[in-house]
Amino acid sequence: MRLSPRPLPRPWRRCGPAALALAALALTPVPAAATPASSGGGPCSQLSSVRVPGAEHQEAACLDDLTTAGTAASGHTDPVDWAGLTSKDLSVPSGVPGVQVDGYFPDTSTTNTNHGWNHDSQFVIRLPDRWNGGLVVAGTPGNREQYANDRAIADWVLSRGYAYAATDKGNTGLGFYRDGKHPGHAIAEWNDRLTQLTRATRAAIVRHYHRPPSRTLVTGMSNGGYLVRWQLENHPELFDGGVDWEGTLWRSDGPTLLDFLPAALRAYPAYAAGGEEADAAREALHTAGFPAGSEFLWPYHYQVYWDLTQRIYREELDPGFDGPTEAGTPFCAPGTAACDADYDYAARPREVPRAVRKIALTGRIGKPLITLHGTLDVLLPIARDSDVYARMVRQAGGGSLHRYYRIQGGTHTDALFDLYPDRLRPLAPCHRTAFTALENWLTTGHRPPASHTVPLPADTNPATLPNACSLDTRPETTSSTTH
Structure with a gap:
């Protein structure tokens, strides 16, 4: 994906965690002699x-x-x-x-x-x-x-x-x-x-x-x-x-991205739509860990990172969640069968935290x-x-x-x-x-x-x-x- 005015990280062309990263202290380099x-x-x-x-x-x-x-x-x-x-x-x-x-x-x-x-x-x-x-x-x-x-x-x-x-x-x-x-x-x-x-x-x-x-x-x-x-x-x-x-x-008992990304996927559409549910959705995103003041970054991350990151890492650690489907359904609505927006790590079988423990x-x-x-x-x-x-x-x-x-x-x-x-x-x-x-x-x-x-x-x-x-x-x- 390329956005003006310059290239930004192409989603899943090796970026982020799936795509996937102080005044006066001047520290002098001290490498060994070349x-x-x-x-x-x-x-x-x-x-x-x-x-x-x-x-x-x-x-x-x-x-x-x-x-x-x-x-x-x-x-x-x-x-x-x-x-x-x-x-x-x-x-x-x-x-x-x-x-x-x-x-x-x-x-x-x-x-x-x-x-x-x-x-x-x-x-x-x-x-x-x-x-x-x-x-x-x-x-x-x-x-x-x-x-x-x-x-x-x-x-x-x-x-x-x-x-x-x-x-x-x-x-x-x-x-x-x-x-x-x-x-x-x-x-x-x-x-x-x-x-x-x-x-x-x-x-x-x-x-x-x-x-x-x-x-x-x-x-x-x-x-x-x-x-x-x-x-x-x-x-x-x-x-x-x-x-x-x-x-x-x-860590097997969390938090991991499998905890906070589903919450973002559930709340962001309501936040973006505005209306009566927007304030509650914003608060849900804050509660999930996305800091106040970062709202201007949410549209890009929803489009590029959150959905895909959740799906491919969940597939790596919990492939049974969506059965034979590979890496879920992109941008599925909550309530849809096997939708990653509804993913609940804490409710998954013990085989899942066992995989994370590795x-x-x-x-x-x-x-x-x-x-x-x-x-x-x-x-x-x-x-x-x-x-x-x-x-x-x-x-x-x-x-x-x-x-x-x-x-x-x-x-x-x-x-x-x-x-x-x-x-x-x-x-x-x-x-x-x-x-x-x-x-x-x-x-x-x-x-x-x-x-x-x-x-x-x-x-x-x-x-x-x-x-x-x-x-x-x-x-x-x-x-x-x-x-």
Whole structure:
């Protein structure tokens, strides 16, 4: 779907959780000293030595520029995959030469058509010539493919000298739920594939740079943020820390999107129609978790996200709800047989929470984690997602390892800022600031500011917001920048 004045996230072309993601504190980057990738003939003379353990197929290329400024032209990224995830004015670096490895691990599903491979569990690994010793790994948002984070995350971390790796999570697209033998297996594979890629990339780095990474960080937005949480809970030995950008919350006793999206689907038509029932419908949406002040975002999310997200994730976790019908009936009216607007997770058979338990989060993180979430997120409402997860971390005893920043005016996809620059703020610059804060936390022991709500700058300027964000607790001004 394309709306003027610029492309917005195409529904279910890998966006959101199905498609599916502070004034004066300037945090100084402290990566390890950059070093050449190899000696002698240079990195390109060693392409034959770049091996990704466990890969069924791989192709290595020496590139003049590993960022999207170069890979979009050379065919080593897919611009459609990252369209709509960032503000058009986000500053992106360029000029990072190095080696890119594209490939895939053994898998039986075929939803990912990149390179004409028609093979899932595809990955991309980028190894800059001048390496700072670190590795950043990421899973993709929504059901997008391995290049989805290239503009939002990869460009920036590569420019700082990090090696970078990303996975398609093992299945992609609208029909991702067809993968796996049992409910919940398609999502569970996402976690396994990121673990697999992390281990394989660490080994490939040793072969390429002749030493292991000194630091391994995990990050991602939306479903990618969920993967950050899961990895730090289940495989903290692989990572030094992570940044979670509006991660999806799954827990067997809720809340999950299967709780609040049906409520939105029931209430929104009456709200949109106006009349006597509109006020009650608005209140029902607020009660479901969609915050007051976010109403201007509801029409787009109803049309693009809410209905489809509910249907395809419900199909993954509860296919029995609509019997032989696959992923329900789009925009069905409440009262229609097997209508997702009437879905009641709490009333479903115990097999359903059992499926959710396969992918559930616990809050028991084992390494430092920074979470960012926009207060105007109306795909994963903050009160039903990251507010809950922050409580889970505290209750599990991990509060000292966690920082949580509620970004006032942030919403789920930064491209919406370009349509509403006077009402929203993008989260990408906040992610960069948080990432830098994590670096300092790990390398110098300087702890980031306490968890809090980050207000909009007092002198909000849409021209500077795409590239300015401070985590400081003091009043913010747009004149300050941290990157």
